[in-house]
Amino acid sequence: MVEDVHADSTDANYVPEDELLKSQTFTQGELNDLVRDLDLSKDKAELLASRLKQKNLLDKDVLVSHYRKRNFDLAQYYTTDGPLCYCNDIEGLYANVLQEHSSSDWRLYIDSSKRNLKAVLLHNGNLKPGVPIAHSVYLKETFVNLQEVLEAIQYRIDIWNICGDLKIIGLLMGLQQGFTKYCCFLCLWDSRATGEHYKKCDWPKRTYEVGKTNLQHSPLVDPNQVFLPPLHIKLGLMKTFVKTMGKTNSAGFLHLVGKFPKLSEAKLKEGVFVGPQIRQVFRDPDFEKTLSELEMSAWNSFKWVCENFLGNKKSSNYREGVATLLNAYEKMGCCMSLKLHFLHSHLDFFPENLGAVSDEQGERFHQDIQEMETRYQGFWNEGMMSDYCWWLFRDNRNKIYKKNTEITEHDVKGTTLLPLLQIITCQLENSLVSPTKRRYNVVTQAIALKAHLISPACYLFFQSLDCLFLPTTDHFVHYRLALG
Numbered sequence: 001m002v003e004d005v006h007a008d009s010t011d012a013n014y015v016p017e018d019e020l021l022k023s024q025t026f027t028q029g030e031l032n033d034l035v036r037d038l039d040l041s042k043d044k045a046e047l048l049a050s051r052l053k054q055k056n057l058l059d060k061d062v063l064v065s066h067y068r069k070r071n072f073d074l075a076q077y078y079t080t081d082g083p084l085c086y087c088n089d090i091e092g093l094y095a096n097v098l099q100e101h102s103s104s105d106w107r108l109y110i111d112s113s114k115r116n117l118k119a120v121l122l123h124n125g126n127l128k129p130g131v132p133i134a135h136s137v138y139l140k141e142t143f144v145n146l147q148e149v150l151e152a153i154q155y156r157i158d159i160w161n162i163c164g165d166l167k168i169i170g171l172l173m174g175l176q177q178g179f180t181k182y183c184c185f186l187c188l189w190d191s192r193a194t195g196e197h198y199k200k201c202d203w204p205k206r207t208y209e210v211g212k213t214n215l216q217h218s219p220l221v222d223p224n225q226v227f228l229p230p231l232h233i234k235l236g237l238m239k240t241f242v243k244t245m246g247k248t249n250s251a252g253f254l255h256l257v258g259k260f261p262k263l264s265e266a267k268l269k270e271g272v273f274v275g276p277q278i279r280q281v282f283r284d285p286d287f288e289k290t291l292s293e294l295e296m297s298a299w300n301s302f303k304w305v306c307e308n309f310l311g312n313k314k315s316s317n318y319r320e321g322v323a324t325l326l327n328a329y330e331k332m333g334c335c336m337s338l339k340l341h342f343l344h345s346h347l348d349f350f351p352e353n354l355g356a357v358s359d360e361q362g363e364r365f366h367q368d369i370q371e372m373e374t375r376y377q378g379f380w381n382e383g384m385m386s387d388y389c390w391w392l393f394r395d396n397r398n399k400i401y402k403k404n405t406e407i408t409e410h411d412v413k414g415t416t417l418l419p420l421l422q423i424i425t426c427q428l429e430n431s432l433v434s435p436t437k438r439r440y441n442v443v444t445q446a447i448a449l450k451a452h453l454i455s456p457a458c459y460l461f462f463q464s465l466d467c468l469f470l471p472t473t474d475h476f477v478h479y480r481l482a483l484g
C-alpha cells in the first residue's frame, strides 16, 4: 500500500504525502466493516487490528482492544434466564445499532422444532437483516413455552404481526394440537366433513371460548395480527400433490422415487419435500412427461399459484388461478388439507404484499445464524446473541466497497448476465470469506436489484445455480444462493 502511495505521488496532481497517508489509514468504523466482511472472530479481529497498527495503518484513535469486547455494549440488552435467552429492551437494542424500531415495520417470526425455539424480528420488505430476540435450546413447542417467550420479550408492549408455520400459529391461538375436528384458527371448518370440503367455503366464524371447538387456551395473539405463511403453504400443496400420486404409485410418483434416491419411499408417500427439492422438480422436463392428464393440470396450476400468488408477485387474476388449482386438486382426488382450506375459504385473509412479509425470510435467518452457533458451540447466551447482532449492521452503511463486489443497478443495466456471473463467481471464490458470510453478502448487498432490471436470462442463470427466489416488495427481488 505504501508503494502505491509513492506511485500515486508522481502523478500530475500532487497531494502532500501526509495527507495521502492519512486517507489510507482505517478508521474504527472501516475496520469494523472489514472485520464483518471477513467474518472474523474476536481473536482474529484483534490480531488483524494489531498487525495493521504495527504498520501504522490505523487512525490514531482506533482501539485494537475494541474487538475483544465488541459486543459488550449489546450484551446488556439480552438476558439469560434458565433455558431462555431473550432481548430485555428492544428499543435500546435497536437504538444501539442505529436502527429504527417501529412495530409496524417488523414482524415477529417464531420458529420451532423438537430441539429449539427461536423468535426473530424480520423486516417487512426484507431489506434489513433479521434480529434475533429470543432463543432456547431446551424449550419445546408448547403453549406454555410460547407464552413464556412472548412475556419475556414483552409482546404486550410491541404488537408485531406474527409469522410462522401453521402449527406455531395454532399453538399461539390456543388450539389443541394433533388431528382435531376444528383446526382452523379463523373459522369452524370441519376437517372431518370431507364430503363438504370442496363444496362449502363459508364456514361459521370461530369463537374463542376456552374448552369449546378444540380451543384449549385463550389466544396469545390477536388472530388479525397473523400473516399466513406462503412458503409453508407452498410446501403443503406439494405435499398433498405427491401424496395423492403416491396412493396409486403413478408414473409421476415413481419418477420422483428415482429422482430422490435419498428420500425413503415412505417419506415420499407422505410428500415430505423442502424448497430446493421443489425447485429441482420444477426444472425437470422429464417429470412432466410422466404425468397423467389430471395430474398435469394440477401440477400446472400449482406452479402457476407459486409464481403468481405465493411468490414475489401477485397477478391481478390470482383468484381465478387459485380457483383453477382447487378444481384441479379436487379432480385429481386430493384431500382438502388445512393449507388448501386457507386458499379455499380465506383468500382475503392473505396479506396484500405477501412477498414482503413471507415466512421465507425466516428460513434465511435460520441458515445465517448457523455459523454463529458453531462458533459458540451451540451455547446460546447473551454473548452469542449480541455478537451476532454486532455483525448484522455495518458502521458505514452508505459506503460502497467496490472491491467487495457490491452489485449496483449500474452493473446490471444492459448486459446483465456475464458481469453478474463474474462478480458472483469472484465472491464465491474469495477464500477469505466464509460460506455464511458469502451468502450474507450475496443476499443483503449484492443482489437487491430492481425487478425490471433483471433479464429473463439472468433469472434462468440464478435458477441454474439453485438459487432461492425470494419474494420481497413489488420493486425489489432478492436472490440467494442455496449453499451447503
Ligand SMILES: [Zn+2]
Pocket (backbone or CB within 6 Å): 184, 185, 186, 187, 188, 189, 203, 341, 345, 346
Ligand atoms: Zn377456516
